[in-house]
Amino acid sequence: MIRSLPRSKQYNWSFNCFILLYFVFLFAPLVVTCVLAFNNSDFPSLPWKGFSLDWFLSDGPDRIGLFHDDQNLRSIVTSFQTAFFVSILSVVVGTCASFLFEKEEFRFKGVLYFLMLAPLVIPGVILGISQLLASNTAGMFFDENFGLDFEVFRPSFWLVVLGQFSFITTFVTLVVSARLRKFDHSLEEAALNLGATQLGVIRHITLKFLRPAIIGAGAVAFLMSFENFNTTLFLVGSEPTLPINLYLQVRDGSTPVINAVSLLLIVGTSLLALCNLYFSKKEE
Amino acid sequence: MPRSRMVFWIFFAPVIMWLMLLIVLPLCDLLTMSFRGENDYGDMVWTLQNYINFFDEPIYWLTFVRTCLYAVVTTVIVFLLSMPVSFYIAKLARARVQGALMIMLLLPFWVSELVRIYGWMILLRESGVLNFFMLKIGLINKPIEMLYNDATMIMGLVYTSMLFMVVPLVSVMESLDDSLIEAAHDLGAGQWTIWRTIIIPHCKPGITSGSIVVFMLVLGNYLTPNLMGGKNSLWFTEQIYNQFIASFNWNQGSAFGFLLLVLSSLIIWSGLKLTRQKLGEVAS
Numbered sequence: 001m002i003r004s005l006p007r008s009k010q011y012n013w014s015f016n017c018f019i020l021l022y023f024v025f026l027f028a029p030l031v032v033t034c035v036l037a038f039n040n041s042d043f044p045s046l047p048w049k050g051f052s053l054d055w056f057l058s059d060g061p062d063r064i065g066l067f068h069d070d071q072n073l074r075s076i077v078t079s080f081q082t083a084f085f086v087s088i089l090s091v092v093v094g095t096c097a098s099f100l101f102e103k104e105e106f107r108f109k110g111v112l113y114f115l116m117l118a119p120l121v122i123p124g125v126i127l128g129i130s131q132l133l134a135s136n137t138a139g140m141f142f143d144e145n146f147g148l149d150f151e152v153f154r155p156s157f158w159l160v161v162l163g164q165f166s167f168i169t170t171f172v173t174l175v176v177s178a179r180l181r182k183f184d185h186s187l188e189e190a191a192l193n194l195g196a197t198q199l200g201v202i203r204h205i206t207l208k209f210l211r212p213a214i215i216g217a218g219a220v221a222f223l224m225s226f227e228n229f230n231t232t233l234f235l236v237g238s239e240p241t242l243p244i245n246l247y248l249q250v251r252d253g254s255t256p257v258i259n260a261v262s263l264l265l266i267v268g269t270s271l272l273a274l275c276n277l278y279f280s281k282k283e284e
Numbered sequence: 285m286p287r288s289r290m291v292f293w294i295f296f297a298p299v300i301m302w303l304m305l306l307i308v309l310p311l312c313d314l315l316t317m318s319f320r321g322e323n324d325y326g327d328m329v330w331t332l333q334n335y336i337n338f339f340d341e342p343i344y345w346l347t348f349v350r351t352c353l354y355a356v357v358t359t360v361i362v363f364l365l366s367m368p369v370s371f372y373i374a375k376l377a378r379a380r381v382q383g384a385l386m387i388m389l390l391l392p393f394w395v396s397e398l399v400r401i402y403g404w405m406i407l408l409r410e411s412g413v414l415n416f417f418m419l420k421i422g423l424i425n426k427p428i429e430m431l432y433n434d435a436t437m438i439m440g441l442v443y444t445s446m447l448f449m450v451v452p453l454v455s456v457m458e459s460l461d462d463s464l465i466e467a468a469h470d471l472g473a474g475q476w477t478i479w480r481t482i483i484i485p486h487c488k489p490g491i492t493s494g495s496i497v498v499f500m501l502v503l504g505n506y507l508t509p510n511l512m513g514g515k516n517s518l519w520f521t522e523q524i525y526n527q528f529i530a531s532f533n534w535n536q537g538s539a540f541g542f543l544l545l546v547l548s549s550l551i552i553w554s555g556l557k558l559t560r561q562k563l564g565e566v567a568s
Contacts, residue, residue, distance in 0.1 A: 003375065003376060003378075003462070004462060004466060005465070005466060005469050015368070015372060015376065018368060018372075019369065019372050022365075022369055023388060025443070026388075026389070026392050026443075027388075027392060028403070028407060029400055029401075029402075029403025029404045029406075029407055029443075030392055030395065030399070030400065030403055032403055032406060032407055032413050033399065033402060033403040033406065036406060036413075043411070044406050045406060045411045045412060045413065045416070046413055046416040046417075047416065092298070093298045093299065093302050096294070096295045096298050096299055097295070097298075097299045097302075099295045100292075100295040100296055100299050104292055104295060104296075106292070106296075112299070112300075112303065115303045115307060115308065116299070116303060118307060119307060120497075121496070121500055121548065121549065121552050122307075122311075122545065122548075123500060123503060123504025123521070123544060123545070123548055124504055125504050125506055125521045125524060125525075125541070125544075126314070126504065126541050126544060126545050127310075129314065129524065129528055129537060129538070129541050130310035130311050130313060130314040130541070131306065131310045132528070133310065133313045133314055133317050133534065133538065134309055134310035134313040134314075137313055162306060163306075165302075165306070166302065166306035166307060169302060198288055198291050199291065199294075202291075223394060226396075227395075227396035227397065227398070229396075229397060229398060229506070229507055230504060230505075230506055230507075230521075233506065233525070234525075234528065234529075242396075243396055243397075243398050246396075246398050246399075246402070247398055247507065247511075250398070250401075250402055250405070250511060251510075251511070254402070254405075254406070258402060259406075262399040262402060262403070265395060265396055265399055266395050266399060269394045269395050269396070270391055270394065270395070272394075273390065273391060273394040274387070274391075277387060277390075
C-alpha cells in the first residue's frame with residue numbers, strides 16, 4: 001500500500017499507469033500549443049506541413065510573425081509594466097502587513113486580519129466590478145465637488161495595477177508572515193540593547209532575515225499579476241494586458257501567432273518558476 | 285518589548301489604506317449600487333428592483349443555480365482525481381522522483397490559464413489535433429465537435445483548478461506517519477479501511493482548504509466557461525459581464541455580483557463550520 005509495505009504487481013502497475021495518464025492530461029495542451037507554433041500552416045492545426053519560424057519572424061504581407069506584431073508586442077510590454085508596479089507595491093505593503101500582524105498588538109486586530117484574508121475568498125470578478133464601481137464613484141465625486149478629473153478613476157493602466165495589487169498583497173503577506181514567524185526575536189533584542197534604533201533593527205536585521213521570502217513573494221506576485229485575467233477584464237482601458245489581448249484574439253478566431261505568444265509565455269513562466277524553486281530550495 | 289508609536293503607524297497606515305480603499309469601500313459601493321435603480325421618470329432611487337428581476341427572470345436564477353451545482357460537481361471530481369495523485373506523490377513515489385514529480389505538477393499551473401485553455405481548444409475542436417488522429421486511425425469517419433458542451437467545460441474547469449487541491453493534499457499527506465498505516469496493515473486492515481479510518485480523517489484540513497479554494501475559483505471563473513462552453517455555457521460570471529460591459533446596466537450587474545459574493549461566502553463559511561476550522565488556519 002505504501003513504500004514500506006508489500007504491494008501486488010497489479011497494484012503497482014495500474015497506479016503507475018494512472019499517474020502516467022494524469023501527466024499526459026496535464027501536459028497535452030501545453031505540448032500541442034508549443035509544437036503547432038512551428039507548423040508551416042495558416043491554422044494552428046494538423047496536418048504537419050513542415051517546420052517554420054514564420055509565426056515568430058515573418059514580417060508580412062501574408063503572415064505577420066510575433067516579433068512584427070505591434071499589438072501583441074505592446075500588450076506584452078504593458079503586462080511587464082503592470083506586473084512590475086504590482087509586485088513592488090504588493091511587496092512593500094505586504095511586508096508592512098506581516099510586521100503589523102506578527103509583531104504589533106492593537107484593538108480590532110482580529111477584524112483587520114480577517115479583512116486581510118478576505119481577498120482570498122472574494123472571486124476575482126467581484127473584486128474587479130467593485131473596484132470599477134468605486135473608482136467611478138470617486139471620479140464623479142471629485143468631478144462634481146472640485147471639478148477635478150483624475151485619469152486613475154477611469155479604466156486605465158493604474159486602475160489595473162490597483163485592482164491586482166488589492167488581492168496579490170494578501171499572498172505576499174501570508175508568505176512573508178510565515179517566514180517572520182521563524183525569526184528569533186532575541187536577535188532583535190540584542191541589537192536594541194546594543195543601542196540600535198527600532199527602524200535600524202528592522203532594516204539591518206529583520207529585513208535581512210526576510211529577504212529570501214520577500215524575493216520569492218515578489219516573483220510570485222509578478223507571475224500572478226502577469227497572468228491575471230478575471231480582475232483585469234473589468235478594469236482594463238485602452239492598453240490591454242497580454243491575457244486580455246490574447247483572449248480577444250482567441251475569441252475571434254485563432255492564428256498560430258497565438259501559439260507563438262503562448263510558447264514564449266510557457267518558456268518564460270517556467271524559467272521564472274524554476275529559478276524561484278531553485279532559490280527557495282537553496283535557502284533551506 | 286516596548287515599541288514606539290511611530291513604527292506602529294508606519295506599518296499600520298499602508299495596510300489600513302489598502303484594506304479600506306481597495307476592499308471595504310468598493311464592496312460597500314457594490315452593495316449600495318445594487319439597491320439603486322431608475323424609476324419611471326428616469327431618476328435614481330432606492331429600489332429592490334434589481335433583486336426582483338433576478339427572481340422574476342428564470343434565466344437569471346437558473347444560471348445561478350446551474351453555476352453553483354456545476355461548481356460543486358467540479359470540486360468533487362477534482363477531489364476524487366487529486367486524492368490518488370497526491371497519495372502517489374506523498375507515499376508511493378521514490379524520494380528522488382518525488383521532487384521531480386512535484387515540479388512537473390506545478391509547472392503547468394504557472395502558465396497562464398488562457399494558454400492552457402487555448403491548448404485544449406486546439407486539441408478538441410472540430411479541426412483539432414485529437415480529431416485528426418482519430419480520423420487517421422479510422423476510429424471515426426467524420427470529425428466531431430468536442431468543444432462547447434457541458435462535459436468539456438467541466439473537464440476544463442477541473443484542469444484549471446486541480447493544483448489547488450493537489451498541493452494542500454500532498455503536504456498534509458506527507459505529515460501522515462507511515463507507521464500508522466503499517467500498524468493498521470499488520471493488524472489486518474484492508475485498503476478500504478485504511479483509507480476510511482486513517483488517511484481521509486488525517487487529510488481533512490487539506491481537503492477543506494483545497495475544496496474551498498477550488499470551489500471559489502470555479503465559481504468565479506470566466507475564461508473557461510466562456511471559451512470552452514461557448515454560447516451555451518450559461519455561467520453566472522458571464523451574466524455579470526454582460527450586465528456591466530454589454531448592457532451597461534451597472535445596478536443590475538452589482539446585484540448579481542453581490543449575490544455571487546453572498547453565495548461563495550456562505551459556502552465557504554459552512555465548509556469551515558462543518559469541519560470546525562478557521563479561515564486563518566486554512567489560509568496558512
